[in-house]
Ligand SMILES: NC(=O)C1=CN([C@@H]2O[C@H](COP(=O)(O)OP(=O)(O)OC[C@H]3O[C@@H](n4cnc5c(N)ncnc54)[C@H](OP(=O)(O)O)[C@@H]3O)[C@@H](O)[C@H]2O)C=CC1
């Protein structure tokens with residue numbers, strides 16, 4: 001049964017910018033009471049780093065529940081990205097992305113889940129990425145933190161389903177946000193060229209889709225035809241929301257794997273081309 005957003009209490013982490021901000025606005029439009037959680041302070045916002053200390057996060061959730069009542073829907077959207085070759089990324093970057101993207105989703109969820117189970121009401125939304133469905137050049141640190149979210153979500157969904165609590169994992173493509181602009185400042189050429197396979201989405205559009213899927217209790221939330229293909233192809237042992245979804249996965253699997261092989265071939269050739277290009281430039285530099 002869909003969750004009625006009118007009068008519901010929705011907590012959005014990462015709600016001060018980009019996709020999270022748009023999700024908050026979308027839920028507000030549908031009549032929900034909103035708590036925003038981020039480090040910077042904006043309207044109606046509680047300031048906390050979601051990845052630092054569990055006690056702090058638990059406190060923030062308590063505060064939010066005292067003000068606006070029990071949380072009906074939690075959207076874990078706080079996250080960050082840094083692209084670079086494996087050998088160029090600092091080890092501390094791996095730790096930071098895992099903290100913010102993975103633990104930053106564990107803490108808020110852990111703080112609200114007991115009440116959701118008791119009330120037999122709730123939605124927990126995780127914002128992964130298309131880069132959480134396949135590993136790409138430049139995303140050794142980012143992709144792993146986004147893959148981790150999927151494992152968490154699958155295990156949690158199996159635990160809480162009998163309590164009428166539903167988990168959604170969203171896999172957005174590149175989306176036009178301040179975070180995306182920042183990521184692009186240091187993105188390797190290979191990563192940029194490969195990512196240009198899919199077009200850049202508007203955050204409002206991504207937010208609308210995520211809210212819709214969360215309200216309906218869909219485990220998977222994706223956007224566009226490549227998003228649809230990726231989700232179908234990588235369904236693995238993910239929970240299935242409807243018979244139609246399951247049938248579609250079964251029927252399309254072979255076809256989508258075939259298409260994927262062509263994409264993989266083109267990604268490898270992009271990487272190879274960039275490598276020979278760089279080698280050429282280096283010999284030119286040396287002879288000059
Ligand atoms: N834009 C894109 O191309 C895509 C983004 N995504 C994912 O969507 C989510 C949102 O991305 P986007 O809108 O681009 O990001 P932005 O960088 O625009 O916004 C990130 C939000 O997260 C908050 N945040 C970051 N770190 C922390 C922290 N440690 N504690 C609390 N809040 C934090 C920021 O607030 P503050 O700085 O105030 O703390 C801000 O509100 C991320 O998880 C990202 O990985 C997925 C696919 C594509």
Ligand SMILES: CCCCCCCCCCCCCCCC(=O)[C@@H](N)CO
Pocket residue numbers: 081128129130131136172173174175179180183194195197198226229230233256257259260263
């Ligand atoms: C049948 C198979 C179809 C295959 C299509 C494959 C397309 C792959 C493109 C992946 C782009 C990566 C987006 C990462 C966005 C992100 O999370 C960052 N921008 C965050 O800032």
